[in-house]
Amino acid sequence: MYLRTSACRTGAAKRDYERRLTWIKPSFLWMMYRCGWGAKAGQETVLAVEIERAAFDWALRHACLSHHDPGEHADRGAWKRQLKESPARVQWDPERDLWLRPLPYRSLQLGLAGEASRRYADEWTVAIRDVTPLAREVRALVRSGEAAAAAALVPRERPYPAPGGTPGLGRVS
Secondary structure, eight states: OEEEOHHHHHTHHHHHTTTSOEEEBOOHHHHHHHHTTTTSTTOOOEEEEEEOHHHHHHHHHTEEESSOOTTTOSSHHHHHHHHHHOSEEEEEEEEEOTTOOEEEEEEEEEEEOHHHHHHIIIIIEEEEEEOHHHHHHHHHHHHTTOHHHHHHHSOOOOOOOOOTTOTTHHHHO
8 A cells, every 4th residue: 555645744644534535546557647756746745554454455444435326325315325335445547557647447546534544544554655655766777668677676566355345346356
């Protein structure tokens, strides 16, 4: 899981976890797209956050899609009620390649709020690593035309066997 960290330095993430979403990006390259390789203002530090698998599965089981989908919700009102009550949001965005271009398949983004955000901050986190130097090294290799060397440094990622009932899973798998 990857997290950009402007709020972490100020302690705002801990104070605001009941009011705002904390977004988990399980994909390294999608996170690089989101934070501009750690170069966007306020997003200069990129952390890899390891959480317990059971915790991630709990969040998926208690999640709601971040958008209304007639195939999953009876109507827009039902989706809005579920969204309000859910401690997690699921969003499926195009995965990215080394040049941060969209790929034809989707990657999960998981937003945590309320109980899920509190548990993430206080219980679920196993380890945190600063991967900012890795992000900068991979970016430099991509920019210099050394794609194979850059790809060799990208963390290995495997498809995650999401639990049944994960919102939107049937549409992307």
